[in-house]
Amino acid sequence: xxxxEAAEQANLPRKTIRYYEEIGLITPVRSENGYRDYxxxxxxxxxxxxxxxxxxxxxEECRLLLSLYDDKHxxxxxxxxxxxxxxxxxxxxxxxxxxxxxxxxxxxHSCHGDRRPDCPIISDLAGEPCV
Amino acid sequence: xxxxEAAEQANLPRKTIRYYEEIGLITPVRSENGYRDYxxxxxxxxxxxxxxxxxxxxxEECRLLLSLYDDKHxxxxxxxxxxxxxxxxxxxxxxxxxxxxxxxxxxxHSCHGDRRPDCPIISDLAGEPCV
DNA sequence: GATAGAGGTTCCAGCAACTGGAAGGTCAAG
DNA sequence: CTTGACCTTCCAGTTGCTGGAACCTCTATC
Numbered sequence: 170x171x172x173x174e175a176a177e178q179a180n181l182p183r184k185t186i187r188y189y190e191e192i193g194l195i196t197p198v199r200s201e202n203g204y205r206d207y208x209x210x211x212x213x214x215x216x217x218x219x220x221x222x223x224x225x226x227x228x229e230e231c232r233l234l235l236s237l238y239d240d241k242h243x244x245x246x247x248x249x250x251x252x253x254x255x256x257x258x259x260x261x262x263x264x265x266x267x268x269x270x271x272x273x274x275x276x277x278h279s280c281h282g283d284r285r286p287d288c289p290i291i292s293d294l295a296g297e298p299c300v
Numbered sequence: 301x302x303x304x305e306a307a308e309q310a311n312l313p314r315k316t317i318r319y320y321e322e323i324g325l326i327t328p329v330r331s332e333n334g335y336r337d338y339x340x341x342x343x344x345x346x347x348x349x350x351x352x353x354x355x356x357x358x359x360e361e362c363r364l365l366l367s368l369y370d371d372k373h374x375x376x377x378x379x380x381x382x383x384x385x386x387x388x389x390x391x392x393x394x395x396x397x398x399x400x401x402x403x404x405x406x407x408x409h410s411c412h413g414d415r416r417p418d419c420p421i422i423s424d425l426a427g428e429p430c431v
Numbered sequence: 432g433a434t435a436g437a438g439g440t441t442c443c444a445g446c447a448a449c450t451g452g453a454a455g456g457t458c459a460a461g
Numbered sequence: 462c463t464t465g466a467c468c469t470t471c472c473a474g475t476t477g478c479t480g481g482a483a484c485c486t487c488t489a490t491c
Contacts, residue, residue: 173467183468184450192448202457204468220425225400228448238422245411245419252408252421259401263394269356270390277383280376288376290383291369294351304438314439315479323477333486335439359477 175207179215189218194232225259226251306338310346320349325363356390357382 176183189195190205195214197205207215217238221231230251237243279289307314320326321336326345328336338346348369352362361382368374410420 171468182450185448187469188449202468204457217425222448224404224425225397234422234425237419238425243419244414245421246413248419248421249408249411249413252404252411256401256404256408259397259404263397263401266356266390266394266397270387270394273355273383273387273390277380277387280380280383282377282380288368288374288379290376290379291365294348294355294365294369302439313479316477318440319478333439335486353477 170207170212172205172207175205175212175215178212179219181215181219186215189215192228194218194228194235225255230255301338301343303336303338306336306343306346309343310350312346312350317346320346323359325349325359325366356386361386 170178172183172186176186179186186195190197195211195218197207197211200206214235217235218231221234222228226234234248234251237248276290276293301309303314303317307317310317317326321328326342326349328338328342331337345366348366349362352365353359357365365379365382368379407421407424
């Protein structure tokens with residue numbers, strides 16, 4: 170199947186699929202006319218990529234997951250470890266953003282937000298850096 | 301003052317400061333020897349940038365904030381609006397990450413994580429894409 | 432005066448993960 | 462035979478820096 174249909178089935182932009190090929194995540198054969206020709210297996214791979222990217226795995230993590238996906242004898246523990254590490258990472262990011270939001274909310278609340286030119290937000294930004 | 305001390309006082313890497321100059325956020329004069337020469341005002345600007353970047357504002361938002369910072373007659377409402385929009389944005393990101401974490405945690409929990417080759421995480425990734 | 436080291440300068444390239452556009456080939460329908 | 466939708470490649474841009482190479486300048490010491 171051509172890239173257009175593969176893109177539709179995998180829910181990925183064509184450009185992204187070509188990019189994945191460029192970085193060696195997938196290598197479809199070519200038809201006589203030079204068009205990429207995707208098999209069902211390859212569409213599966215693309216869907217796998219779409220799903221794992223949407224779950225926040227980096228390309229390199231996807232590459233690793235794909236190799237585990239291909240390896241029929243890999244232990245599930247390997248996969249679980251990657252997923253759990255990702256959970257920790259995401260959790261850390263959530264905490265960081267939560268702190269950020271608190272700081273910024275406090276700043277916004279402290280600002281009267283009218284036509285007066287003095288503004289506590291600007292004052293804070295101009296103040297000492299947070300180290 | 302030279303870039304090294306400015307960097308220290310603003311808590312920013314030299315490279316970053318040069319980059320900020322390249323994109324027009326700051327334009328120090330040059331000494332006879334060609335070295336950049338930062339005034340106290342400019343170090344303030346750099347600190348302002350450091351702080352706002354660390355609060356999650358993009359470079360373009362920083363540019364806007366700086367122009368408001370420079371404008372003695374701007375209304376605090378303008379600044380407040382930017383800060384509040386950022387809070388909404390951050391909140392959205394937190395929600396997304398929280399959902400992500402829930403999905404990934406559930407997957408990791410459902411995986412026995414032993415030496416068996418079948419793995420529910422891989423099965424899920426290989427399944428239908430989340431649209 | 433020579434030299435070493437710690438500053439400074441420029442420019443070029445690269446990261447992640449695409450995305451957009453130009454210039455052109457191919458195919459099916461009317 | 463032309464139109465339009467598809468496909469191809471290649472080049473450049475995005476965000477916000479970061480690293481490195483090659484080179485200049487200043488200060489201190491021998």
